[in-house]
Amino acid sequence: MPDRLVFDFDEPATGGRELLGGKGVGLAEMTGMGVPVPAGFTITTDACRAYMASRELPEGLEQEVDDHVRRLEERTGKRFGSHDDPLLVSVRSGAAVSMPGMMDTILNLGLNDEATEGLAARTENTRFAYDSYRRLIQMFGEVVDGIDAHLFESALSSLKQARGVQQDTDLSADDLEELVGTFKQIYRDAVGEEFAGDARAQLLRAVRAVFESWDTPRAQVYRRAHGIPDDLGTAVNVVQMVFGNKGDRSGTGVAFTRNPSTGESGLYGEFLADAQGEDVVAGIRTPQPIETMRDSLPKAFEQLVETMRRLEEHYRDMQDIEFTVEDEQLYLLQTRSAKRTAAAALKAAVAMVDERLITREEAIGRIDPAQLDQLLHPMIDPNAELEVAAKGLNASPGAASGGIVFDADTAVERAKDGPVILVRYETTPDDIHGMIAADGILTVHGGMTSHAAVVARGMGKPCVASCDDLTLDQGSATLGGRTLHEGDTITIDGGTGEVFVGEVPLVPPQLNEDFETILGWADDVRRLKVRANADTPEDATRAREFGAEGIGLCRTEHMFFGPDRLPVVQEMILADTEAGRRSALDRLLPFQQSDFEGIFEAMAGLPVTIRLLDPPLHEFLPAETDAADEKMRRRIRALHEANPMLGTRGCRLGLQFPEIYEMQIRAIARAARAVQERSGDAPLVEVMHPLVAFREELARLRDLTESVWQEEAAAVEHLVGTMIEVPRAALRADEISEVADFFSFGTNDLTQTTLAFSRDDAEGKFLTAYLEDGVLDRNPFESIDIDGVGDLMRIAVERGRGAKPEIKLGICGEHGGEPRSIAFCHELGLDYVSCSPFRVPLARLAAAQAALAEAGTGSYAAAGG
Ligand code: PEP
Ligand code: MG
Numbered sequence: 001m002p003d004r005l006v007f008d009f010d011e012p013a014t015g016g017r018e019l020l021g022g023k024g025v026g027l028a029e030m031t032g033m034g035v036p037v038p039a040g041f042t043i044t045t046d047a048c049r050a051y052m053a054s055r056e057l058p059e060g061l062e063q064e065v066d067d068h069v070r071r072l073e074e075r076t077g078k079r080f081g082s083h084d085d086p087l088l089v090s091v092r093s094g095a096a097v098s099m100p101g102m103m104d105t106i107l108n109l110g111l112n113d114e115a116t117e118g119l120a121a122r123t124e125n126t127r128f129a130y131d132s133y134r135r136l137i138q139m140f141g142e143v144v145d146g147i148d149a150h151l152f153e154s155a156l157s158s159l160k161q162a163r164g165v166q167q168d169t170d171l172s173a174d175d176l177e178e179l180v181g182t183f184k185q186i187y188r189d190a191v192g193e194e195f196a197g198d199a200r201a202q203l204l205r206a207v208r209a210v211f212e213s214w215d216t217p218r219a220q221v222y223r224r225a226h227g228i229p230d231d232l233g234t235a236v237n238v239v240q241m242v243f244g245n246k247g248d249r250s251g252t253g254v255a256f257t258r259n260p261s262t263g264e265s266g267l268y269g270e271f272l273a274d275a276q277g278e279d280v281v282a283g284i285r286t287p288q289p290i291e292t293m294r295d296s297l298p299k300a301f302e303q304l305v306e307t308m309r310r311l312e313e314h315y316r317d318m319q320d321i322e323f324t325v326e327d328e329q330l331y332l333l334q335t336r337s338a339k340r341t342a343a344a345a346l347k348a349a350v351a352m353v354d355e356r357l358i359t360r361e362e363a364i365g366r367i368d369p370a371q372l373d374q375l376l377h378p379m380i381d382p383n384a385e386l387e388v389a390a391k392g393l394n395a396s397p398g399a400a401s402g403g404i405v406f407d408a409d410t411a412v413e414r415a416k417d418g419p420v421i422l423v424r425y426e427t428t429p430d431d432i433h434g435m436i437a438a439d440g441i442l443t444v445h446g447g448m449t450s451h452a453a454v455v456a457r458g459m460g461k462p463c464v465a466s467c468d469d470l471t472l473d474q475g476s477a478t479l480g481g482r483t484l485h486e487g488d489t490i491t492i493d494g495g496t497g498e499v500f501v502g503e504v505p506l507v508p509p510q511l512n513e514d515f516e517t518i519l520g521w522a523d524d525v526r527r528l529k530v531r532a533n534a535d536t537p538e539d540a541t542r543a544r545e546f547g548a549e550g551i552g553l554c555r556t557e558h559m560f561f562g563p564d565r566l567p568v569v570q571e572m573i574l575a576d577t578e579a580g581r582r583s584a585l586d587r588l589l590p591f592q593q594s595d596f597e598g599i600f601e602a603m604a605g606l607p608v609t610i611r612l613l614d615p616p617l618h619e620f621l622p623a624e625t626d627a628a629d630e631k632m633r634r635r636i637r638a639l640h641e642a643n644p645m646l647g648t649r650g651c652r653l654g655l656q657f658p659e660i661y662e663m664q665i666r667a668i669a670r671a672a673r674a675v676q677e678r679s680g681d682a683p684l685v686e687v688m689h690p691l692v693a694f695r696e697e698l699a700r701l702r703d704l705t706e707s708v709w710q711e712e713a714a715a716v717e718h719l720v721g722t723m724i725e726v727p728r729a730a731l732r733a734d735e736i737s738e739v740a741d742f743f744s745f746g747t748n749d750l751t752q753t754t755l756a757f758s759r760d761d762a763e764g765k766f767l768t769a770y771l772e773d774g775v776l777d778r779n780p781f782e783s784i785d786i787d788g789v790g791d792l793m794r795i796a797v798e799r800g801r802g803a804k805p806e807i808k809l810g811i812c813g814e815h816g817g818e819p820r821s822i823a824f825c826h827e828l829g830l831d832y833v834s835c836s837p838f839r840v841p842l843a844r845l846a847a848a849q850a851a852l853a854e855a856g857t858g859s860y861a862a863a864g865g
Pocket of ligand 1: 725748749
């Protein structure tokens with residue numbers, strides 16, 4: 001156990017955010033900068049990890065906490081537990097990685113009956129004292145003793161109703177004193193004993209509760225969704241209370257140094273007068289735009305603006321802060337790098353380079369590649385004439401259509417059958433699983449900084465909040481006067497805040513200038529080339545618009561499924577003789593050729609890798625029960641294999657029925673020649689053979705390829721290569737390279753065959769449990785299993801290049817579009833990655849970040865995201 005588990009905010013502590021958590025580090029750093037921060041101390045994540053292991057506070061912690069409380073007393077001139085002038089503290093969780101709203105906070109610790117009276121007398125504000133006390137009982141009851149929050153909320157609502165008032169702030173001191181009595185009764189009924197009045201006991205129990213909150217199901221779900229390791233633990237910050245609920249000259253708010261939705265420069269945030277922090281974050285009262293502070297609290301506002309400017313300059317990144325004003329005095333309670341939409345991230349990064357706050361390289365490192373996806377999704381057709389059913393706050397951009405659901409569990413359930421929009425009065429951290437499952441989120445209440453808005457932005461999901469024209473009833477909703485039930489379709493536009501009934505027309509996204517600027521900078525620094533997996537001229541064109549530098553995988557089987565082709569393909573499969581097959585293939589050839597011509601034209605001047613037929617033939621035939629006749633039934637039975645993925649597919653098929661590959665090679669060669677003759681621009685054709693395991697397989701197929709090519713297009717340059725997608729091919733890469741001009745790692749099959757995980761079944765079965773139970777950290781079909789599959793790739797690269805240094809190396813499995821895998825491919829020294837067209841921009845950025853990381857400049861992934 002380390003020597004120390006507690007550090008004051010102004011004490012030096014090595015260990016950074018891992019040890020002190022993000023909030024603790026921010027408070028310490030702000031204290032050091034002279035920013036007004038309340039005094040306090042941080043209990044380290046070491047203490048949390050020790051607690052998690054034994055479920056006991058680690059030895060010595062209580063003593064250290066006592067010592068630090070004593071120092072806090074000296075500093076503030078107040079005494080913890082005093083009845084006369086009590087020191088009150090908040091206890092706030094703070095992990096190394098921000099998890100908004102996932103863990104617990106308790107305010108006003110140190111109050112009891114007598115101290116509340118002392119506080120009232122000292123501040124000459126009885127209302128404030130009882131308001132603080134009722135909040136403590138409520139938060140402590142919920143967080144420490146697990147009392148249902150609803151019980152407290154409905155007692156508060158009933159009291160407001162009885163007094164005929166709308167707002168909490170309309171309740172008088174006497175009302176709040178009465179509410180304290182009711183809350184104590186609720187506490188007594190639920191827990192079976194009186195609310196603990198002893199300040200020290202309150203504090204220690206609260207610390208335990210924050211440690212425990214690290215392991216709540218909602219925190220676990222959040223961590224899984226965001227790839228945060230389970231063993232980080234949380235720090236606990238004990239902070240002297242400052243009060244935003246002292247009347248009109250007090251308040252609390254959250255603010256961003258730039259708009260987190262659009263990235264526009266300038267202070268952006270919300271403020272709630274006479275309130276404590278949880279009122280804002282929970283979306284219980286709708287706050288005012290921060291500019292209202294300029295008139296009501298001009299001095300504090302000015303100080304806030306100046307402080308935020310300093311913070312952004314210090315951190316050289318967009319900040320998101322929480323603050324409180326107590327009697328016109330400003331205090332900062334937290335600063336962190338702001339969660340932002342992809343559009344905001346790009347705009348802010350470009351602006352910060354213009355402002356000379358950061359370099360271009362840093363700007364590249366600031367963008368989460370995975371987030372770019374948000375900008376590449378369809379948006380509502382701006383030319384469509386639509387009837388807007390309701391309007392709310394544009395809390396997180398993007399458009400989504402789906403069936404409405406009113407609770408998180410149903411969202412998860414129904415999302416299995418199609419897109420859903422989660423519709424809630426407001427969301428809480430308990431809704432996290434539903435928010436993950438939903439395509440969009442719509443809330444009646446809550447502002448730009450409500451839980452729904454913050455979490456949706458972090459997830460890149462559309463969200464419309466504060467939608468006044470929406471009312472919810474048991475199992476139904478009224479949206480702009482129309483009654484809707486569970487499953488009814490609506491569309492939300494989180495960029496405008498508009499809500500529509502039914503589905504509306506969507507159009508492809510428009511790439512903006514910031515996007516082009518950052519990706520242009522990324523292109524200047526990356527070494528890996530980025531190609532696309534595309535099977536049609538349309539996909540190829542789109543990929544090129546997104547910056548693809550060629551095609552890394554054209555799966556030709558997709559061309560066999562068209563309604564005009566499938567019957568011919570089936571005729572070929574059903575033919576008894578080679579002559580019969582050839583006759584069908586002759587009719588397929590022109591189709592293939594024209595497909596290839598379209599693709600070559602779309603990719604003029606760039607390399608195009610065409611893979612010959614890969615799947616087993618039975619995939620082109622119907623199920624046996626749907627067979628047209630007895631002949632087809634017999635053929636289906638004959639082609640049946642128990643393990644078709646390990647059966648007659650790929651090059652094995654090509655060697656058994658060479659006439660199929662011959663037709664495909666002929667179509668490719670003719671198309672290449674035709675395009676060259678037409679345009680003068682020769683396509684750089686790469687013919688790729690799938691599922692090769694033995695040198696001899698490729699040697700024979702290479703001969704076939706060359707002989708057909710000589711007949712059709714001798715003058716057109718081309719390469720012949722193979723996928724590396726079975727372990728044997730990786731291990732024998734040296735000898736295979738003798739007959740290959742290039743290798744392309746088919747990491748989908750290579751993962752399947754290396755791990756013996758079926759790519760068709762594993763994800764719906766045991767793999768889900770493996771990920772939930774922590775047997776595996778990540779899905780190996782999404783992110784390369786670097787230790788296993790990655791090792792085979794490394795061997796293949798070494799052996800392949802060892803035998804043939806000029807061999808071209810790439811990857812075309814799904815992993816080619818995943819940032820962590822792209823970084824690995826960079827490290828391996830591959831020449832290119834290839835991924836789906838929509839992921840091309842992401843791959844360009846991730847490849848640049850990998851190059852910068854290698855050069856020692858921080859990258860998004862290297863910085864922990
Ligand atoms: C692969 O196996 O990684 C690959 C790209 O081929 P397919 O997904 O078509 O099997
Ligand atoms: Mg494959």
